[in-house]
Amino acid sequence: MSAVDGDGTAWTAGQVARHLRIAESTLRSWHRRYGVGPQASRPGSYRRYTPVDVERLQRMRDLIAAGMLPSEAAYTVCTPTGQPLDEALDDVVTAARSLDNTRCLAALESAFAARGVVEVWERLCRPALLAIDADQRADPGCVDREHVLSWAIAAALHRVDRPAGEGSLVLLACTEAEQHTLPLEALAAALAERRATVRMLGAAVPTATLVHAVAAARPAAVVLWAQSPATARPEAVRALGAFPLRRITAGPGWPRRRLPGTERFTSLAAAVTALTDPGP
Numbered sequence: 001m002s003a004v005d006g007d008g009t010a011w012t013a014g015q016v017a018r019h020l021r022i023a024e025s026t027l028r029s030w031h032r033r034y035g036v037g038p039q040a041s042r043p044g045s046y047r048r049y050t051p052v053d054v055e056r057l058q059r060m061r062d063l064i065a066a067g068m069l070p071s072e073a074a075y076t077v078c079t080p081t082g083q084p085l086d087e088a089l090d091d092v093v094t095a096a097r098s099l100d101n102t103r104c105l106a107a108l109e110s111a112f113a114a115r116g117v118v119e120v121w122e123r124l125c126r127p128a129l130l131a132i133d134a135d136q137r138a139d140p141g142c143v144d145r146e147h148v149l150s151w152a153i154a155a156a157l158h159r160v161d162r163p164a165g166e167g168s169l170v171l172l173a174c175t176e177a178e179q180h181t182l183p184l185e186a187l188a189a190a191l192a193e194r195r196a197t198v199r200m201l202g203a204a205v206p207t208a209t210l211v212h213a214v215a216a217a218r219p220a221a222v223v224l225w226a227q228s229p230a231t232a233r234p235e236a237v238r239a240l241g242a243f244p245l246r247r248i249t250a251g252p253g254w255p256r257r258r259l260p261g262t263e264r265f266t267s268l269a270a271a272v273t274a275l276t277d278p279g280p
């Protein structure tokens with residue numbers, strides 16, 4: 001079924017609901033609450049969905065399935081989209097392969113501005129990093145591409161609009177010896193985008209330095225990133241035990257079983273939700 005029927009009219013809510021495999025009542029509630037749906041009802045075409053409406057609803061459904069709140073997903077799909085992300089992905093990977101920082105940064109910066117951090121991290125940054133990682137595994141010399149891409153992603157994330165923060169502080173740090181900062185950079189930008197108050201300590205933070213920063217800044221939550229088991233530092237988590245805060249481990253380096261008294265984040269969307277949810 002195409003998004004527009006053979007006679008040129010757009011779809012009814014029932015047709016869209018069946019196509020997207022969601023309840024018609026959900027579709028109507030998204031329209032009522034968030035304004036995502038048919039924009040103008042022409043006489044005789046009450047609540048008809050155009051192909052653009054259907055594409056937007058499909059993205060909204062996918063973002064919610066990936067862990068976004070419906071309100072955030074609605075906000076994301078209603079903001080101007082700019083260059084399609086699959087095209088931007090091609091651009092970014094090609095630019096990284098030619099060691100072209102400037103082009104890489106320009107494509108990433110406009111994607112973040114148009115789509116927000118969570119969607120661009122998931123659909124552009126992660127696939128680009130994995131593509132360049134594959135190049136590097138095939139030819140270790142290609143690690144230069146990884147450096148170019150990493151620099152551009154970090155620079156673009158630093159340029160994401162950061163309105164003044166509200167509420168309690170979240171502190172982000174990589175464990176001692178950990179140089180993989182990008183997922184935490186993405187988390188910092190995504191939280192800031194949502195007006196959370198966030199501070200980033202960056203790469204390779206010695207445990208004593210972390211404890212000093214926590215004593216000085218008194219955050220409500222600390223997120224510690226470890227990319228590999230070699231850099232996971234359970235002792236850093238234990239060293240924060242004396243402070244009244246949420247201790248959160250994130251990254252594939254931590255053991256599967258949660259350390260006592262800690263939380264564990266496994267995706268950017270889940271981390272953003274857990275740190276910004278106002279609770280009951």
Ligand code: B12
Nearest residue numbers: 126129133150178179180181182183228250265266267268
């Ligand atoms: C970019 C990169 C670098 C950059 C980092 C730049 C920076 N500022 O971050 C540089 C070039 C510095 C680098 C250095 C090294 N790297 Co490196 N690097 C990578 C690469 C390509 C991407 C890392 C990344 O950001 N991943 C995030 C996303 C892209 O990964 P993902 O699998 O989709 O994400 C998973 C989770 O992280 C989670 N997730 C994703 N995003 C988020 C966000 C949040 C907030 C949360 C909670 C979860 C979450 O969901 C996914 C499912 O589990 C990876 C390849 C890879 N597959 O990750 C190698 C990789 C991590 N590096 C690796 C290695 C070996 C190194 C070096 C030791 C190389 C060397 N010999 O010097 C050094 C280590 C330095 C150190 N001591 O830390 C190995 C690690 C192997 C291991 N498990 O031990 C990898 C896996 C490459 C490989 N194929 O072997 N690296």
